[in-house]
Amino acid sequence: MAETTATALPRGFRGAELGWPQLDRIPHPPHRLPVVGDVFGTDRRRPLQDSMRYGRMLGPVFRRKFFSREIVFVWGGRLAADLADESRFAKHVGLGVANLRPVAGDGLFTAYNDEPNWQLAHDVLAPGFSREAMAGYHPMMLDVAEQLLNRWDAEQAAGRAVDVPGDMTKLTLETIARTGFGHDFGSFERSRPHPFVTAMIGTLTYAQRRNVVPGPLSSLLLRDAARRNEADMAYLNRTVDELVRARRGSDGSGSGDLLDRMLETAHPETGERLAPENIRRQVITFLVAGHETTSGALSFALHYLSRHPDIAARARDEVDQVWGDTARPGYEQVARLRYVRRVLDESLRLWPTAPAYAREARHDTVLDGVHPMRRGAWALVLTPLLHRDPEVWGADAERFDPDRFEAGAVRARPGHTFKPFGTGARACIGRQFALHEATLVLALLLRRYELRPDPGYRLRVAERLTVIPEGLRLHLDPRSALARTPAAVDETPPPSGTRCPVTGRGD
Numbered sequence: 001m002a003e004t005t006a007t008a009l010p011r012g013f014r015g016a017e018l019g020w021p022q023l024d025r026i027p028h029p030p031h032r033l034p035v036v037g038d039v040f041g042t043d044r045r046r047p048l049q050d051s052m053r054y055g056r057m058l059g060p061v062f063r064r065k066f067f068s069r070e071i072v073f074v075w076g077g078r079l080a081a082d083l084a085d086e087s088r089f090a091k092h093v094g095l096g097v098a099n100l101r102p103v104a105g106d107g108l109f110t111a112y113n114d115e116p117n118w119q120l121a122h123d124v125l126a127p128g129f130s131r132e133a134m135a136g137y138h139p140m141m142l143d144v145a146e147q148l149l150n151r152w153d154a155e156q157a158a159g160r161a162v163d164v165p166g167d168m169t170k171l172t173l174e175t176i177a178r179t180g181f182g183h184d185f186g187s188f189e190r191s192r193p194h195p196f197v198t199a200m201i202g203t204l205t206y207a208q209r210r211n212v213v214p215g216p217l218s219s220l221l222l223r224d225a226a227r228r229n230e231a232d233m234a235y236l237n238r239t240v241d242e243l244v245r246a247r248r249g250s251d252g253s254g255s256g257d258l259l260d261r262m263l264e265t266a267h268p269e270t271g272e273r274l275a276p277e278n279i280r281r282q283v284i285t286f287l288v289a290g291h292e293t294t295s296g297a298l299s300f301a302l303h304y305l306s307r308h309p310d311i312a313a314r315a316r317d318e319v320d321q322v323w324g325d326t327a328r329p330g331y332e333q334v335a336r337l338r339y340v341r342r343v344l345d346e347s348l349r350l351w352p353t354a355p356a357y358a359r360e361a362r363h364d365t366v367l368d369g370v371h372p373m374r375r376g377a378w379a380l381v382l383t384p385l386l387h388r389d390p391e392v393w394g395a396d397a398e399r400f401d402p403d404r405f406e407a408g409a410v411r412a413r414p415g416h417t418f419k420p421f422g423t424g425a426r427a428c429i430g431r432q433f434a435l436h437e438a439t440l441v442l443a444l445l446l447r448r449y450e451l452r453p454d455p456g457y458r459l460r461v462a463e464r465l466t467v468i469p470e471g472l473r474l475h476l477d478p479r480s481a482l483a484r485t486p487a488a489v490d491e492t493p494p495p496s497g498t499r500c501p502v503t504g505r506g507d
């Protein structure tokens, strides 16, 4: 195929029929109808799980059509690994991500690849995620985690079950707000979610609904939802503007936190700074991206731990061994919790909480040597199915087993098949932040409580672009008085934790 020249690609939805010359070789659901396509029988509230169902039926690459919009989905390990080739593919800003542009604009997450503010913000903000920066956030992360422990102690004493996703959201919102922006939302003093969280969930849900309700009908069908969305966006903007105004007006700084970087730091080479409107976009991006997904990851991990007391006991033993009776574990002591990390990785394998990412061809190419794609053609990678591909993860891929992340097992697997944080240059900037925070919190909780599930609870996954276990409540018991022999501590370096998300190699 001839290569095309690199002019900017048109924005807006690009249907698969334009970019995939041999689209008819890709299967689609049976009973497709003219005009409406594959819309009948779809679950509009759970589009991800719907696509997972079709993926299992149709194979590692398939397509679905909603009215005039046709989308190619990919989940096979080989295909996803091919899409990770940065020389041929890049992030595609489409569907849900593009639907967030009205609120997040050219902020890091939603910026088009060719927008200059992406590189500028990336270079200015990346040092905010260095090892030193992370070590600086650690004491604040601990302070917030202690607020959670106080709350859970009170619930336990009162014999009440805890609302896991609700409390994890309080924890992760406070953590990113305080470490990144020196702001206290006071979440733990409230009985209901902070209005910022309600407005955020509103905009995420609206962005997801716009994926499944087609263009011409959306202005009619989503009229009321669009009005609510306007109000939600206005609330997010007001909150962020107040936060920035308070910092600008204060004498002190945030001692080099993310907001300081946004306001004060010039690009090391060009001397450019972020413009005020872009700062607003970035603050919203970080407040939202920085807590919603980590909250879900912690919630799923706690669900699995409560269902697997043997795994919880092994993780607890490791915490005892590594932390002893240190009241406030240090930064390095979290990094040494290899097994707790594996529990987290395994939860993110089964339920990666940002469950899809899109990749577009940089120039005409052939996917996996089989499917021709024109420049700009794109596919959506369904991460939860990629993470369950039996060719990569074995016939028991649905089983929760943290030992899949034992160093030897990781080495034996093909590269680019574990992608909870996306891939390439646009992979998650907050990955280490999320992993450190979540490992710390899981360890603190395991050390303090036995987790008892509600016997009637069956995992239900709610979707709002991100995924979260719906209605998950756990009972807390004090740690069992039975003395256990602590397991030997695994001193091998963490395999996936130190792997570069771009190359898959150790970093």
Ligand code: HEM
Residues within 6 Å of the ligand: 091, 097, 108, 109, 110, 122, 176, 285, 286, 289, 290, 291, 293, 294, 297, 352, 353, 354, 356, 357, 358, 419, 420, 421, 422, 423, 425, 426, 427, 428, 429, 430, 431, 433, 434
């Ligand atoms: C378990 C927690 C998290 C998960 C599963 C997650 C997942 C992801 C994924 C899949 C992407 C790539 C999306 C795409 O390709 O379209 C991404 C990007 C991003 N994430 Fe995260 N994330 C997490 C936590 C965080 C945290 C804690 C922060 C900030 C403190 C953050 C900030 C961002 C930003 C700014 C981007 C855009 C990066 C860019 O394009 O340059 N995330 N994340």
